[in-house]
Amino acid sequence: MPVRRATEFDAAAICALIDTYVPSGTLLPRSLDFVTMRCHEFIVATDEEDRVIGCVHLDEYSPSIAELRSLAVAPSAQGLGLGRDLVQATIELATKREYSILFAVSNDEAFFARFGFARMDIPELDRERSEVSRYKGVFAKELGAPAAR
Template identity: 90%
Template structure:
């Protein structure tokens, strides 16, 4: 299944996919307008007919830190490794953009540990999210430090 950067034409499908996980409290809703505005920050997995069956959002938290958000795979595509592909594509993009830390707020520590994420205390996040039950922990991965620029 191909993984690629999202376009504005994917916005409705991304929003609908994320919506399937909001009633359980797993993900926060993302409107079509939101996804359209930030589509350049989304990565999607598509089926053979280019329909969105997975997505993830790389959100800048600060100039050196990014958050992996809105990771979702359609129920019909579970077990195909798309979650792994989407996370790896997000790590690659975050590294390319020269972030030094990538974090995810999740209740699935084992999944993120496979990619080298470890539980980390980020006090600002703990305060912001302490009232929300779905957030069980913050898991972070240090990325390769950007090479010194020659100039």
């Protein structure tokens, strides 16, 4: 299944996919306007007919730190390695954009450990997320020092 950068034409499908996981509290909701305005920050996995069956959002947290957010794979496409492909593509994009750290907020430590993420304490993030997220684990991967700008 191909993985590619999202376009504004993918925004509605990305929202629908994210909405699949909102009722369980797995993901936070994203509006169509939010996704459309930030489509260049999303990566999607598509099926043979170019329908979105997976997505992930690379969000800048600070000039040197980015967050991997809204990782979702359609229930019908789970087990095909799309989550792995989306995370790997996000790591590559974050590295290309010269972030020094990529982090994710999740309860699935084992999944992120496979990509070299380790538990990290970010007190500001813990306070910020404690009110809106059921996830308490913050996992980060060092990508290297950014080049001089």
